[in-house]
Amino acid sequence: MTSTAENVQSPSPLARRWTVRSFATTWASQIGITVAFVVLWLAFILLAPDTFLDNRIYVSFAQTTPYFALPALLLTMVIVSGDIDLSFPSIMGLGMVGFIAVERTTGNVGLAVLAALAVGALAGLLNGVFVTFIGIPALVVTIGTLFLYRGLTLALVNGRSFALVEARDSEMSRVLIGRLFGIPMQFVWLVLVAIGTWVLLYRHRLGQNAHVIGDNRPAAKLMGIPIRRTRIILFVLVGVVSALAGVMNSLQVSNFYPGVGAGYLLPALAAVFVGGTSVFGGRGTIWGTFIGAFMIGAIQAGIVAMGIEAFWTEVIYGGIILAAVSIHAVLQRRFER
């Protein structure tokens, strides 16, 4: 069949036809970040083969990266909807207060985890209510609650730490931070949450509405999209998943200290934006955040393993983030039309 005949016969030329260009257009940012990840990884293998050809470093990444990658996944959705949540590191701590309270009174770790998730949900709900009902920009509200939730955490436990040796031995602990065929459960959970978030963002009404709200809020209003409800749900989801990350992190070190999660704000944000999610909302990538998180996680270890003076860590960190975000901006312009 000649191409002309094809054009005449097909009712419209709109049937999905695979071309390099359409593929690149659709997946520009995903391809970009994946290539960058592979390049970075090969560079680390070349420059620090002892570390990066050893299984242990990957087990370590699989355990520690999820602590900020989990909130980053849900944060991606929030950013797609045009909001932001800076308070999740404090929710990681506040959720653990609920965990400790229930674990110390009932001794049931499963219940304690549920309590932590409930506290996380409430914290997220409060963020959402402030943002949508009082109408304060999410950036400002969550800076406030970043302090508020951390302060509450410190005040409620009097700044004390709690040993979690017994909790660590529980069945629940094995489900959260044990191993499955040698793979750390943190990583398994991360993959599960990533798949769930992907479905929510691209294949669910919630994500469809989040996209429209982030892209064009007046249009969302005109089209009758439940803007307030959608935004609140997203904040609640960030809260729940952050609390889960806080529980995992505390169980891993068999200790709850009220500062848990405090260092994860910038790595999580970096993962989202290095991944290719738009700062302006309306467009985001779960795959990008997933890969971005591991890039961020690997940089620190890689720099140390390469024998570069640790003082340079942040310089290289910053450089890689800027490079990644610039590549996204260029790819975006190149392939948008």
Next chain:
Amino acid sequence: MTVREDGRVAVELRHIHKSFGGVRVLTDVSFRLSAGEVLGLLGDNGAGKSTLIKIITGVHQPDSGQILFGGQEVHALTVDQARALGVETVFQERALAEQLSLWRNIFMGRPISRAFGILDVRRMRRITVELMGESMGFTSAALTPDTHVTGLSGGERQGLAIVRALHFEADIIILDEPTMGLSLKETDKLLHFVKGIRTAGKSAIFIDHNIFHVYSVADRIVVLDRGRVAGDFPTSRYTLEEVTEIMREVAATGKFIEPERHRATDAASRPDQAAGAP
């Protein structure tokens, strides 16, 4: 004209008043839109056109006055209610999400979903392909249901918004400055489509600055000036030159001045009651 004889009123506004923070935007606005009628809404910037439209679409609630759909008064109209009553707005660009694909835009706010809110993407894509081929006349091979709106021309965007309104079986289609930014050829296409709305027995309110566009498709013209209805007349009553003259007078004086040709013959008849065809 068949329009008024049909008699079925699609929407009627009675004595609508609306102020924003002490500023009167609409004062005692009344008009009717009959089924199968294309109504041109003309008026300068700030005349209250968009506020009026937002009241019909449920975005704003009037301070006083009544809104009737098919003769039934609707209290505290919301956006959802207005949509359920068949009001669809085609806003210039504003109602499209640029970074999203065509199918996501077509089904914006009304996605087809299965259990647990999971989207039926395949079905939405298929319907989008059908709509693009049949109704939009998109022929460019570069366009697929997954094309982002940023890749569309102004006319294509307009077409997308209109097709969306039609797909959801709107009874009253509101076109807010639909010709803005369109090339001549695209404008012709659009005007042709607006005529098609009437043929389909549906109603439209066509808002535009351009008298020529409105005159060529509207059955009746309502002129808004500083929040009041300054004129309401069937298009067939006047020539294009006379309408232009009327508009100029309204803009200058705020008053409706009957063009000379009609002054002698029916000086007694008020323009807004002059519904019948000559």
